[in-house]
Amino acid sequence: MSGHQDQDLRPRRENWASKFGVIMVVAGSAVGLGNFLRFPGQAAGNGGGIFMIPYFISLLLVGLPLVWAEWTMGRFGGARGFNSSPAIFNLLWRHPASKYFGVLAMIIPVVIYMYYVYIEVWCLRYAIDYATGAIAQVGAGAGAEGSVAAYSNYFKSLVGMTENGWPSKEMLGLVVLTFMLNFFLIYRGVNKGIEWFSKFAMPALIVIAAIVVVRVLTLGTPDPSMPERNILNGLGFMWNPRLAEGTSLLSSLANPQMWLAAASQVFFSLSIGYGIILNYASYVRPDDDIALSGLTSAATNELCEVVLAGLMIVPAIYLFLNLTDVDFGSTLSLGFHALPSVFERMPLGNLFGMLFFLMLFIAAITSSLSMLQPAIAFLEEGFALGRRASVTFLAMIVTIGALIVIHFSENLVALDTMDFWVATLLLFILAMVHVILFGWVFDVRLARAELTRGAEIPIPRLYWFVIKYISPVYLVAIFVGFCWYNLPDRIRGIIESNQRETILFVLAFVGLLMIGFTFLIKEAGRRWERRLELETQEDTIP
């Protein structure tokens, strides 16, 4: 093998420029619509304050342990020149089959991007509509109940929920604009694109969210004719522990659905299991801290979720709407039907509506950026493609997927299918792969040395017991519970749905992508084996 080819096997190494930058990048990947819309809905719908008990326990037993595990595996791979999940899995578990688990880490973020970018466009469109005043009077004169319905109709017509087809030219223009912004930042690279943007976007997001929180908390009693609708009662609806009738605290806590909801929220919110943290951590310098960085990025995610969203969304809804008009279990309904109705009734509602949806847009774009990087890293290191070639190849794939999502918009069927089967079901499986690889396959001495090297905080000894025994069992329990409560209805839904062909078409598209990535990983695997052989030879030369 020539020296030139040997050099080709080792791609150019990129690094984060600063510790603050990497924390903002990872936090930006985790903070999304789930923090601001899903968490408050789950908490309010599952016992209010009592929900926080299983929530924090899940954070300690599965959230933080998996965050540290992914940071550790990522930096371990990055130090050896590998940035993508298939290559890192191959490195951690020297078995021919190991790299194929990485198919999930390619497919999950890429498929999520296909529909997430469209949700991003909705946020941008709402922010523009608030800025121009176009949305201001959608529910005017309709009363609280009619107003939510009016905004629901507005949303349905905007995204084309009534029938399949293409949305308006303005919406397609925003799709193109959002795509270009994403790919421009991605093309500039991890340091000059993603890190540069996140360092500004994340603090801006937190400041905007804090402004909206202050506005909500200072609303007092907006309608003096309804004194019970005051901010304290609004906070009470979010935070008062609501026990099931005739039960004690302990028996209310024994509700498995509440534990499932809390654990799922922690799991989805921290972006664990996607392969994104693994990829981002691979760009950390080998001797830089990952223990404190991992904890800080998780803490930032919790700040946005528990503090900012927890004090903002539900109290605002309580002040202005009838609670029976609001579907707390639906993220889209809460964000795009109920909240616009709240902003319509709030003093300076247009301004705060614009700020809120701008904040959601920023949260969404920092997340969508992270969804593309793992696949780009794979193409770069697996086939020695340049940045431009790998970004172009990926852009073609996600454009096809996004067009499918946009076109098959009746009841958001394509989006919903991808969200359930890929972003939820496959995600659980990939998270289990991560936890098993780290806790059982990765040599425990190597894992300990990797996580503690350069660590700015001590890692509790209990961590190693939790990640090896508790986290896998907890994760399996969530997965089984999730399948038990959701899978039969989903399968029945496909059989009975009048959109069965569309659902099967979307699933076939995802299946085709999985097959394609499997072949690509097989080819890339040969290259990685050559690299590892080469490095072994170099190590043995006296």
Place this chain on the structure above:
Amino acid sequence: MTAGGWIMMTLSVGLVLALNVYCFAKVLSTPRSEEHLHGPLDIDTRDRDT
């Protein structure tokens, strides 16, 4: 808002805020890893005359 609500809100919000203050204070006050590295002249090999 009940006493239970105040307790849950204060504990949850307080815990997360305290964790953030601790983490960011530590991140911003810790020098980068390169700054830990010692140049050859900084290393005291104890073989020089004093």
